[in-house]
Amino acid sequence: MSDLRCPACGASKIRLAHRKSLSDVLLSGLTIYPFRCQLCADRFRTFLGRRTPNPRRSFERVEVSFPVWFKPRRSTYPDEMGQEGVIVNLSIRGCRIRSSLPIAVGTRLELEFQYSDGSFPITIEEAVVRSSTDGAIGLRFTQLRRSDERRIRRIVDVWLSELLPSSR
Numbered sequence: 001m002s003d004l005r006c007p008a009c010g011a012s013k014i015r016l017a018h019r020k021s022l023s024d025v026l027l028s029g030l031t032i033y034p035f036r037c038q039l040c041a042d043r044f045r046t047f048l049g050r051r052t053p054n055p056r057r058s059f060e061r062v063e064v065s066f067p068v069w070f071k072p073r074r075s076t077y078p079d080e081m082g083q084e085g086v087i088v089n090l091s092i093r094g095c096r097i098r099s100s101l102p103i104a105v106g107t108r109l110e111l112e113f114q115y116s117d118g119s120f121p122i123t124i125e126e127a128v129v130r131s132s133t134d135g136a137i138g139l140r141f142t143q144l145r146r147s148d149e150r151r152i153r154r155i156v157d158v159w160l161s162e163l164l165p166s167s168r
């Protein structure tokens, strides 16, 4: 298993992907499963040789704690104050923010976060709110500059364990 690598970028940080198409389901009978590279998002299928449950998400989020500043993307009030929160988990496709402010699902936000003291903040140009419960907002990134995406990829690469979890 540890030899499995992403065919597109060669990274070993890969995870089982969510099975959704008919061919995914049919091939899973042969334990040929879809995988997602956690660093470049490439989706590919490969033979695993043992059965595993269908994972709910295709991108594993690494647990972090980064201060974040966010506001509605196209705010009708240019001077509208941003809100502060904490990013508690992160993948190259999305994140979860702990914040006391409830935000409607579907709201488009822009955000900036700092991942270490003295680092230049990473900007997410646009993220859509997918869930908002119990003081936490789930976001999916929809617009991201390449340079910022590269920096998020590096964070995920550092924080994500090498091993493919056996029971997910």
Ligand SMILES: [Zn+2]
Binding pocket: 006, 007, 008, 009, 010, 011, 037, 038, 039, 040, 041, 042
């Ligand atoms: Zn890759």
